[in-house]
Amino acid sequence: MPSFPKLKRPEKITPGMIALLVLVLALGAWMTWKGAVWFDDTLGYDSPLAGEALETPFDRAQADAEAAAAEEAMARPYEEVEYRAFPVVGSRVAIWVVAQLKLLFAAFVLAVPMFVLIIEFVGWRTKDERLDRLAYEFTSLLSPAFAMTAAFGGVMTFMLIALYPKFTTYLMGIFSPTLAPYFVLLFAEAAFFYTYYLTWGKVGPKLHLFLGLMLNLVGTALMFIANAWLTFMTSPAGISEKGAIISVWDAVSNYTWMPINIHRIIANIAFGGSIAAAYAAFQFLNAKTPAERAHYDWMGYIGNFVAVAGLLPLPFAGYWLASEIYAFSQTMGITMMGGAFSWLFIIQAVLIGNLFLGINYYLWMGMGRVEGKRAGKPLIPVLLGVITLCFIVWATPRSPVTTPEEMAAMGGSSHPILGFLGVMSAKNTAVNLIILATFVSFILYRRSGKKPSVGWAKLGNVVQGGILLFSALVVISLGIAGYFVEAQVRIGLSVPMVLTVLFAMLIVTVIDVLMLRGADESGKTHWGRMPDRAQYVLIFLAVTFTWLMGLMGYVRSGLRQHWHVYGVIRDTSPDAFTPTLGYATKVVSVTVLIFFALIGFIFWLASLSHKKKRGPFGEAAAEAVPAAGGHDGPGGALEPGTPASPGSAPAIVPGAARSASAATRDDLVAYGESDETGEAGGEESP
Amino acid sequence: MNVPMPVKLLALVLGATLFYTWVGSLVPQKEVHPPEVVELADDLSTEELVEIGKTIYEGKGLCNTCHTIGKSGALRFPDMAGIAETASTRVPGFGQLDYLAQSIYQPNAFIVPGFNPGMPAIDKPPIGLSDGEILSVIAYLQTLGGEATVSVGTQLPYADGAEPTSDVDPAGGTEVADAIAGSDTVAPPQTATVTQAGAAAGPAQALLERYACNECHGEGGEASRLAGLGTRRTPADIRRALVDHEPPLPASYTGRVTLAEVSAMTEYLSNLEEGG
Numbered sequence: 001m002p003s004f005p006k007l008k009r010p011e012k013i014t015p016g017m018i019a020l021l022v023l024v025l026a027l028g029a030w031m032t033w034k035g036a037v038w039f040d041d042t043l044g045y046d047s048p049l050a051g052e053a054l055e056t057p058f059d060r061a062q063a064d065a066e067a068a069a070a071e072e073a074m075a076r077p078y079e080e081v082e083y084r085a086f087p088v089v090g091s092r093v094a095i096w097v098v099a100q101l102k103l104l105f106a107a108f109v110l111a112v113p114m115f116v117l118i119i120e121f122v123g124w125r126t127k128d129e130r131l132d133r134l135a136y137e138f139t140s141l142l143s144p145a146f147a148m149t150a151a152f153g154g155v156m157t158f159m160l161i162a163l164y165p166k167f168t169t170y171l172m173g174i175f176s177p178t179l180a181p182y183f184v185l186l187f188a189e190a191a192f193f194y195t196y197y198l199t200w201g202k203v204g205p206k207l208h209l210f211l212g213l214m215l216n217l218v219g220t221a222l223m224f225i226a227n228a229w230l231t232f233m234t235s236p237a238g239i240s241e242k243g244a245i246i247s248v249w250d251a252v253s254n255y256t257w258m259p260i261n262i263h264r265i266i267a268n269i270a271f272g273g274s275i276a277a278a279y280a281a282f283q284f285l286n287a288k289t290p291a292e293r294a295h296y297d298w299m300g301y302i303g304n305f306v307a308v309a310g311l312l313p314l315p316f317a318g319y320w321l322a323s324e325i326y327a328f329s330q331t332m333g334i335t336m337m338g339g340a341f342s343w344l345f346i347i348q349a350v351l352i353g354n355l356f357l358g359i360n361y362y363l364w365m366g367m368g369r370v371e372g373k374r375a376g377k378p379l380i381p382v383l384l385g386v387i388t389l390c391f392i393v394w395a396t397p398r399s400p401v402t403t404p405e406e407m408a409a410m411g412g413s414s415h416p417i418l419g420f421l422g423v424m425s426a427k428n429t430a431v432n433l434i435i436l437a438t439f440v441s442f443i444l445y446r447r448s449g450k451k452p453s454v455g456w457a458k459l460g461n462v463v464q465g466g467i468l469l470f471s472a473l474v475v476i477s478l479g480i481a482g483y484f485v486e487a488q489v490r491i492g493l494s495v496p497m498v499l500t501v502l503f504a505m506l507i508v509t510v511i512d513v514l515m516l517r518g519a520d521e522s523g524k525t526h527w528g529r530m531p532d533r534a535q536y537v538l539i540f541l542a543v544t545f546t547w548l549m550g551l552m553g554y555v556r557s558g559l560r561q562h563w564h565v566y567g568v569i570r571d572t573s574p575d576a577f578t579p580t581l582g583y584a585t586k587v588v589s590v591t592v593l594i595f596f597a598l599i600g601f602i603f604w605l606a607s608l609s610h611k612k613k614r615g616p617f618g619e620a621a622a623e624a625v626p627a628a629g630g631h632d633g634p635g636g637a638l639e640p641g642t643p644a645s646p647g648s649a650p651a652i653v654p655g656a657a658r659s660a661s662a663a664t665r666d667d668l669v670a671y672g673e674s675d676e677t678g679e680a681g682g683e684e685s686p
Numbered sequence: 687m688n689v690p691m692p693v694k695l696l697a698l699v700l701g702a703t704l705f706y707t708w709v710g711s712l713v714p715q716k717e718v719h720p721p722e723v724v725e726l727a728d729d730l731s732t733e734e735l736v737e738i739g740k741t742i743y744e745g746k747g748l749c750n751t752c753h754t755i756g757k758s759g760a761l762r763f764p765d766m767a768g769i770a771e772t773a774s775t776r777v778p779g780f781g782q783l784d785y786l787a788q789s790i791y792q793p794n795a796f797i798v799p800g801f802n803p804g805m806p807a808i809d810k811p812p813i814g815l816s817d818g819e820i821l822s823v824i825a826y827l828q829t830l831g832g833e834a835t836v837s838v839g840t841q842l843p844y845a846d847g848a849e850p851t852s853d854v855d856p857a858g859g860t861e862v863a864d865a866i867a868g869s870d871t872v873a874p875p876q877t878a879t880v881t882q883a884g885a886a887a888g889p890a891q892a893l894l895e896r897y898a899c900n901e902c903h904g905e906g907g908e909a910s911r912l913a914g915l916g917t918r919r920t921p922a923d924i925r926r927a928l929v930d931h932e933p934p935l936p937a938s939y940t941g942r943v944t945l946a947e948v949s950a951m952t953e954y955l956s957n958l959e960e961g962g
Contacts, residue, residue, distance in 0.1 A: 237922050241810070250923055285691050328922065330804030331812065334751045334762075343713035350709050397713075486800060536698055543702040562720035567811035571720070578718040585710025589703045596699050 082166045083573045091163040092575035093587055096557075098159060100550055100591045101598075102152035104271075107264070107549065109149050110219045111272025112142055113196075114265075115306045117212040124205045134299060136200050138276055140609065144602045146193060164573075167564045174239070175229055177248050182225045189218045220265070227260050228252040233565050234556065235328040243568045255328035259321035260556075266317050267552075270310025271545050275599065277303025278542035281535035282603050294528035300538050301366065301527075307541065308359055308442065312505075315431050316498050323491075325559070332566065336559055337424075343581055344555050346397050349427075351548045353391035356434050358541045360387060363441045365534045367448045372523030376444030386437045390430035398422030425482030428494050432475045432501045439505050440468060443512060449523025452515045460515045464508045471504035546595055550588035558584070721746030726818040732825060732834045739826030742819050747808065749823070755830065763805070764798045770832025783836070784843050786824045790815075791844035794949035803949035809845075817845040890954030893947050897939045914959060921956040928952060 086094040116135045123131030160168045172179065192215040199208060231254055238250030245251065280300035287293040326333035335341060364380050396418055410416060420426065443464075452460070478497050482490045560566045562576040570576075724738060743749045752763040773789075774782040777796055788795055793805035808815050808823075815823070821842055828834040836842075894900065894912070902909040915924060928948045934940070 235922075237920065237926075239920065241920070246918065246920070247923075255922070255926075282695070285695075326804075329806065329812075331748060331751065331806055335748070339748075339751045340716065340718050346713060347706070347709055351706065536694070539695065539698055540702055543699055544706075547703065547706050561718060561812075563812060570811075576720045580715035580717050581713050582711040582715045585707050588710075589707045592703050593699070600695075 080166065084163050084165070085574075086159070086163055090575055091159075091573065095156065095159050095163060096554075096587055097591050097594070098152055098156045100553055100588075101595055102149060102156050103553060104546060104549060104591075104595050105145050105149040105152060105598075106223075107268040107271050108145050108275055109142060110223055110265075111268035111310075112138055112145075112276060113193075113212060113215050113219060114269060115273065117209065117216055119302070120212060121209060124209065134302065137299065139197055139200070141276065141279060141602065141606055142193065143197065144605055145599075146190070148598060148602070150190075164564075167569060170243070170565075170569060171229060171233075174232065174245050174251055175248070178225050178228065178252070182222065185218050185222045185225070189215065189222060192218055223264060224257075224261050227264065228254075228257055230557075231256040231260050234332075234560055235325070236565050236568050239568065241568075243565070255324045256321060259317070259324045263314070263317040263321050266310050266314050267549065268310075270307045270314060271549055273303050273306030273308075273310060274538075274542045274545040275303075277301075277307060277538045278599075279303070279603050279606070281538040282600075283607060284530075284535045285532060286607060290528055294526075297369075297530050298527045300535065304359065304362055304538060304541070307545070308438065311355060311359070312435055312438065313502075315435070316502070319494055319498065329566070332559055335561070336555065340561070340578060341555050341558065343397070344551065344584075346395055347581070347585065348548065348551060349391070349394040351544055351551065352431075353387075353394060353434075354544050355541060355548070356387055356438055357391065358537050358544065360384070360438055360441045362534055362537050362541075363445045365530060365537075366445055368531075369527065369529045370449035370523045370525050372449050376447065379440070379444060383437045383441055387434055390434045390437070393421045393426050393430040394434075396421040396426075420483070423483075425479045425490060425493070428482070428497055429475055429479030432497050433472060435501055436468060436472055436475070436504065439508070443508065446512065447516065449521060449525065450516055451520040451522055453518050453520055454515055457515055460511050464511050467504050467507055471500045474500045543592065543596065546592050547588060550591050551585070554584050554588060723816060724819050724822070726822065726838055728838060730838050732837050735822045735825040735836070735838065736829055736834050738819075739822035739824070742815065742823050743826050746813070747815055747819070747823055748813055752805070762801075764801060766827065766830055768831035770828045770830055772831075773827075782828070782832075783824070783840075786827055787820075787843045787845070790820050790823070792953060794953050797949065817842060820845070890950045893951050894954075897935075897943065912955060912958060916956045916958045919956075921952055924955050925949075925952040 083091065085091055116138045119131050119138070120135040123129070123135060192211055196208070196211040196215050199211065203211075228251070232251050235255040236251070237254040238247040238252075239245055277300045280296045280303055284293055284296035284300060287296055322333065322336070325336060337345070360383065367377070398419060399422070410419075454460070475497050478493045478500075482493050485493075558578055560571075561578050562571045563569065564571050724742065726735070726738070730738075749766075753766045754761060754763075755765065756767040757765055769786075770782065773785040774780075776785055776798070777788075780788065785796075789805075790808045793807060794803045797803050806813060808820060809817070818838075821836060821838070821840060824842070825834040825836050828836065899912065901907060903912045905911075919927075925948060928943075928951055931939075
């Protein structure tokens, strides 16, 4: 059997071999191409008429038609169109998504300077450097968000002009006197923002605070002007029946203008706080050192505190807005609450219920940061029960979706028992009790690790409990009374309910502040001793807040139904119909996902920026965390009547945030301890 | 399994969004289209008119958004069961047709005691029913406790500014105004005269006198004159001024005026022409 010589495999592929391969492939490709051309030239079929102009009757007709069309196009006069169509998704969805994204970024940009100014001011008054640093870090998020707001604002304006030219011209005509101030304020806001941000630490504290104040005033004025335009569309005023302007001021100060202004300020604060908390949670999850964890835990707490502070009064602002809508048009009010949009408020109830559950859960977990006895722990199951029960009541529809058989079994469109939970009296009661329960959670958290040292502490506790219990009873009693009185009386009952809750919260807070003055702080607060799931709760809250903003934006706009300006300028576009709630929620979801993709990118950019500033041991973060020895930081300096622990922070004026002083190793060691117990801290949390 | 943090975040954001989208899909799905104008053919029978009226009542008229049929208890607006019968008894001197037409064209001229004003003029936007459509709704309302008597050719009072057909005593307005003056709670029964512009003048004029509006707004007064107000201000603006007057009005007005009175004055002032 012949033996074949063994082929020797090359040790490795050399550049020469690659060059040879490329040459062979190129040669093969060239030869293939040349062969194909030769084949076509020599063997292909040639028509005897090739090269001659071949014109059939069809070709002639087509040429004539093209010539006629060109002539007609040249003779066509300019016509103003009422609408233009946006490709694929249509004009309405396009403008809806862009406007909502603009609003979300604008809300963030308007809200953050508000609480940043407060934090900076408190830091200055209490000479607490950490608060100043925190304020600066919040402000650093604004720069990219500011650019996003401007970009989406520009796109929205162009889209309005392009897609709704006639309506946009009308609206600009009505509000033309407001356009110049708006643009001036727009530039002023940019100027104040960048001056405020870039002069941090470079000018005196009073001047810097003044810049922050001006930024807030200008931003709020801008929002008020824009709100005039959009509220005019819902509740027009100052115009004749045919839509001609009579009074610009009346058009501005229409029925829903001030309620929307107030509602938006409060909602923006809640939303801005939640997004800032989500940023802190994101950084917490990315943290590499105990010091970073501690810092971002504290930052997340403050963001959430701001969000809760905004959320609690929000329903009351909502009542006012709804009552003004009713005052403007009963038809619109009833369409909102009892007509086409009534089911939207069931979805809203699910969202707000989740918000309250999440906020309370976070507060309860936060008690795990504090060493020592947690007096309020036994109350947590009770609070959870109250919130869950109220959540269920709030989300109960008056007339559930049923089959004909089920309806027959119920004896009508409403359930004979549960149907009573679907009316306004029950829902008002539920929302007020949820607010009270959340307030109690906050008070319990605030008192973790503290023991009042005043002589009247016992009496104070009894009075506080009595006030809370009494206000809950008043709310429940008024809710029950609502079933037995006429409609006009029932509607009015929501006012004493709200006042009772507000009054109770105010009095209990005052007593608490007085009672905890000079309290014994028996337990240390270990910032950073929070489980990861607490951070995911913060992010969940931010998603829910954003989704809620999108949903309520839809109902505010959708209430107009087939009107651009309610009762005056009719929508005659193909999108004039009101879509189903399922469709609307899909659009809201897409908007929310786009927003989070963009805000995630901003967070990532911000984290790069902070990494750059941070040394290998996370010095910058360590500088900005409260000392582990006391329960200050957010629970201290930011709370009235509880000054920061003396000595826990050096007396430094605003602007110190960007000073390059390094943290001591002691700080890191302190947080190293808390980090060791970090996981256990999660287990300890309720 | 140790899931990377970005994956967890993505799952959380997507999961929460999908959950809320799912909740949105659970509620009833209804698409609301802009109403179309219903053209009434000349040869429609009364039965057909009633059918059309029922459709409009439940649809573009938005009547059942506020009004129930056959319900009792704490209602927000009057129930419509038996309206054919009660319509002829509510306002002395007004027949069934006059009352129904007035309730639709000038809903705030008379408010049923125990209820607040709030119904918009149905012939004006945003509802904006045509005269024919209103006629068909009235035909339907006549069947609620009675029999439809109108036909396509019926000329409705108030339609195109027409006056009511009933024999209304012009002096009645003064009597009614006197009645109003003695009551702060009962809404004014409007057996008043109707001006060319359609406003119920008698009681409203009495109210303006009662609250001494002419002291400032009359001849020689410091404030703008009321004559021709309807051409200078919208009804919403007038209503707002009556509710939230600038400068603030004395307690003799703010502490006594009722919503029904505000509505009556708004209606009157909105239609007040120069020289009126």
